[in-house]
Amino acid sequence: MDNHKMIPDSARKSNICMALFGVCLLLLGVMFIHASIQRRTGNAGTEHMAGLVKNLELTDLCLFTEARYTRNLSQADLHSAFQDHPSSLEHFPAGSVTGPPAGIRRINVKLD
Amino acid sequence: MSNLIEKQRSILDFTLSSLMRRKAKNISLFLVYSLVVFVLGSAMFFTQAMKREASLILKEAPEMVIQRLLCGRYEPVPLDYLERIKNIRGVISADYRLWGYYYDPAAGSNYTLMVPRNNPPARGKIVIGNGIARNRMLYREDILSFRGYNGINHNFEVDDILSSESELVSADLMLISEEDFRDFFGLSPAAATDIVATVRNQKELITIANKISELLPDTRPVIRDEMIRTYDSVFDWRGGILIVLISMAMLSFVIFAWEKASGLSAEERREIGILKAIGWETSDVIAVKTYEGAIISFFSFCTGLLLAYGHVFFTSAFLFAPALKGWSVIYPDFRITPYIDPYQVVVLFLLTVVPYTAATVVPSWRSAIIDPDSVMRL
Amino acid sequence: MIRLLDVRKGFNLAKPNEYIAVSGVTLTIEANRVTVFKGPSGSGKTTLLSLIGCMTRPTSGRIELMDNLPLINGILRDNGETNRLEVTSLPERFLTEIRRRLFGFIFQQFNLIKGITVLENIMLPSYPLGRKHGFVTERAHALIDTFGLGARASAKVEWLSGGEAQRVAIARALMNDPPVIIADEPTAHLDSKLSVEFMEIISGLKNQGKTIIIASHDPLVFEAGMIDRIINVRDGMLYGSGT
Ligand SMILES: Nc1ncnc2c1ncn2[C@@H]1O[C@H](COP(=O)(O)OP(=O)(O)OP(=O)(O)O)[C@@H](O)[C@H]1O
Numbered sequence: 049m050d051n052h053k054m055i056p057d058s059a060r061k062s063n064i065c066m067a068l069f070g071v072c073l074l075l076l077g078v079m080f081i082h083a084s085i086q087r088r089t090g091n092a093g094t095e096h097m098a099g100l101v102k103n104l105e106l107t108d109l110c111l112f113t114e115a116r117y118t119r120n121l122s123q124a125d126l127h128s129a130f131q132d133h134p135s136s137l138e139h140f141p142a143g144s145v146t147g148p149p150a151g152i153r154r155i156n157v158k159l160d
Numbered sequence: 161m162s163n164l165i166e167k168q169r170s171i172l173d174f175t176l177s178s179l180m181r182r183k184a185k186n187i188s189l190f191l192v193y194s195l196v197v198f199v200l201g202s203a204m205f206f207t208q209a210m211k212r213e214a215s216l217i218l219k220e221a222p223e224m225v226i227q228r229l230l231c232g233r234y235e236p237v238p239l240d241y242l243e244r245i246k247n248i249r250g251v252i253s254a255d256y257r258l259w260g261y262y263y264d265p266a267a268g269s270n271y272t273l274m275v276p277r278n279n280p281p282a283r284g285k286i287v288i289g290n291g292i293a294r295n296r297m298l299y300r301e302d303i304l305s306f307r308g309y310n311g312i313n314h315n316f317e318v319d320d321i322l323s324s325e326s327e328l329v330s331a332d333l334m335l336i337s338e339e340d341f342r343d344f345f346g347l348s349p350a351a352a353t354d355i356v357a358t359v360r361n362q363k364e365l366i367t368i369a370n371k372i373s374e375l376l377p378d379t380r381p382v383i384r385d386e387m388i389r390t391y392d393s394v395f396d397w398r399g400g401i402l403i404v405l406i407s408m409a410m411l412s413f414v415i416f417a418w419e420k421a422s423g424l425s426a427e428e429r430r431e432i433g434i435l436k437a438i439g440w441e442t443s444d445v446i447a448v449k450t451y452e453g454a455i456i457s458f459f460s461f462c463t464g465l466l467l468a469y470g471h472v473f474f475t476s477a478f479l480f481a482p483a484l485k486g487w488s489v490i491y492p493d494f495r496i497t498p499y500i501d502p503y504q505v506v507v508l509f510l511l512t513v514v515p516y517t518a519a520t521v522v523p524s525w526r527s528a529i530i531d532p533d534s535v536m537r538l
Numbered sequence: 539m540i541r542l543l544d545v546r547k548g549f550n551l552a553k554p555n556e557y558i559a560v561s562g563v564t565l566t567i568e569a570n571r572v573t574v575f576k577g578p579s580g581s582g583k584t585t586l587l588s589l590i591g592c593m594t595r596p597t598s599g600r601i602e603l604m605d606n607l608p609l610i611n612g613i614l615r616d617n618g619e620t621n622r623l624e625v626t627s628l629p630e631r632f633l634t635e636i637r638r639r640l641f642g643f644i645f646q647q648f649n650l651i652k653g654i655t656v657l658e659n660i661m662l663p664s665y666p667l668g669r670k671h672g673f674v675t676e677r678a679h680a681l682i683d684t685f686g687l688g689a690r691a692s693a694k695v696e697w698l699s700g701g702e703a704q705r706v707a708i709a710r711a712l713m714n715d716p717p718v719i720i721a722d723e724p725t726a727h728l729d730s731k732l733s734v735e736f737m738e739i740i741s742g743l744k745n746q747g748k749t750i751i752i753a754s755h756d757p758l759v760f761e762a763g764m765i766d767r768i769i770n771v772r773d774g775m776l777y778g779s780g781t
């Protein structure tokens with residue numbers, strides 16, 4: 049009974065597991081806090097862009113520069129081929145991530 | 161009470177020992193699971209943050225853009241439309257915009273040429289977006305040569321480069337003077353690309369839009385809300401191929417997990433029998449299985465989600481860039497402001513942790529109620 | 539004392555393959571004795587042991603426990619009994635409780651859980667009791683020492699030799715300090731030297747005051763000196779009993 053390598057309570061598997069669980073919760077907490085701090089302070093870039101949008105009277109984000117109807121999505125043609133149906137896959141891959149503008153979708157509900 | 165806690169801790173001890181003996185299986189499960197959460201989480205963070213970013217940026221977009229349609233496509237608008245729009249009651253101002261696309265064969269990419277209303281560049285000078293500058297390695301005072309509508313080359317000197325922080329809206333922009341624009345595209349002085357209008361009362365925006373399309377039946381007004389909403393649907397992560405792919409991944413994962421978790425081997429059934437024979441209750445056995453499922457799924461969920469957060473907000477979702485980029489040559493380099501929708505995190509949690517835990521627990525139920533005496537005959 | 543009154547156990551009742559494994563057994567097993575069920579294969583020994591050990595319920599008949607009842611106080615209170623407990627009518631959860639406090643089982647195949655250590659295997663029966671971790675590990679280590687397994691405490695059970703595995707199985711049966719030990723063919727997988735060792739351990743347990751019930755057809759077992767009673771089983775019935 050004397051010379052046993054008694055398992056210290058801290059090395060008990062369940063305790064390690066609970067500790068890891070705590071660490072995970074903590075990290076998730078840190079993630080949320082980081083997000084909210086960044087959201088409050090890190091707006092300089094966004095404001096700068098909003099300023100540019102106002103100044104240049106831009107209407108769209110410059111995400112998909114591959115074709116004109118993907119560059120300015122909100123200004124797209126009303127009747128361009130394959131673009132007037134909600135499930136259109138007119139232009140892969142941009143068209144696979146994007147849908148046609150809401151207005152066009154509304155006009156074409158009867159096609160569904 | 162302390163008894164109960166001690167009991168659960170002991171059961172947890174056993175669960176962990178039990179998990180550790182199938183290290184390879186459980187680690188691969190954990191990795192695949194984390195990967196699924198990572199992809200789903202990245203898509204979720206990315207789309208949520210982009211939606212928010214788009215709405216913050218585009219809240220400064222023109223209140224209303226009026227296009228002219230000809231043969232079902234938009235065409236330059238005659239400038240005399242301006243006066244007719246201004247005369248509508250409630251319209252404060254109407255101005256024309258000049259912009260268009262130019263395909264640059266040297267770079268193989270599309271540029272958006274635009275004439276700014278305030279401080280346009282001098283003749284022969286241009287201001288370019290950082291995407292163009294990066295793509296063609298341009299600096300101030302470099303000269304660019306573009307082929308105009310009539311085949312004549314025009315030389316432009318780079319006067320300035322738009323800041324890199326604004327790439328998300330300006331990467332492919334090329335600001336140019338009005339005279340150069342008209343010369344280059346051959347646009348008649350009596351026409352413009354489209355018209356932007358402001359109204360006195362936001363509430364009347366739609367009424368006025370309707371009035372405009374009555375007055376000028378070949379026009380199509382696009383109001384700001386529609387622009388913002390466009391980006392809501394663009395980043396609607398429930399739509400699109402990405403989601404189809406993800407659901408396929410998810411589905412195969414569920415099948416994989418089900419098979420791994422539910423295929424209670426003869427050995428596992430034997431163990432359950434032994435535990436029951438030495439005095440474990442059915443509920444204790446089920447607790448083991450529940451912990452097993454919960455441990456793997458919870459830790460995978462956390463790992464996947466944290467990695468997704470890092471991926472989207474620290475590396476600007478570099479893994480998604482190829483998918484979003486397609487074959488466009490100019491892709492903006494941008495930082496996304498973190499934004500987490502707790503509701504979606506909860507949904508993701510429920511979609512990942514609950515099914516897996518259930519897939520682990522449910523099949524063990526049958527085994528957990530076997531008669532303990534079966535162990536005597538193993 | 540454990541009493542069986544006209545106990546019958548049938549399998550697949552009312553089906554073509556109906557089989558009566560134990561038919562009309564009446565028997566009293568004395569406390570602090572070593573009782574051996576002896577009989578050919580298929581005679582119903584294992585079935586009898588699982589009936590006595592509350593692993594399964596008889597088709598008809600009664601089984602009464604008369605000793606060590608304070609250990610299962612809670613169940614007694616619920617049933618209004620004080621000096622004996624009829625177990626066949628108890629719900630499953632009480633049977634589990636009885637099993638874990640009154641009986642220690644040593645199975646024919648040892649039935650240790652592979653992949654986890656000797657120490658943890660021995661501790662397993664104590665987990666549902668929610669005892670203090672320190673107390674439990676201490677007791678497990680004491681058992682490990684008693685059975686000379688000290689050096690192997692953190693070894694995985696599949697690395698053990700047959701004799702070591704047997705001793706781990708015994709230690710596990712003793713973990714909750716039950717008054718009754720039930721062993722089914724404990725020497726089936728042991729050579730004669732280890733079988734003799736096993737019977738010595740049993741003798742030691744008897745001296746500690748345990749009640750021991752063994753099923754075996756190994757002469758080394760029922761010819762051992764500490765056996766108090768041998769009960770012959772054939773076709774699910776008992777044939778005489780000697781000492
Ligand atoms: N679950 C069951 N279903 C059907 N028959 C069973 C079942 N369990 C036991 N039996 C039958 O009951 C009879 C008695 O079985 P038991 O295991 O008690 O015999 P045993 O005396 O322990 O035999 P052995 O010495 O081979 O271990 C056997 O013929 C067996 O086939």
Ligand SMILES: [Mg+2]
Nearest residue numbers: 583584722723
């Ligand atoms: Mg048997």
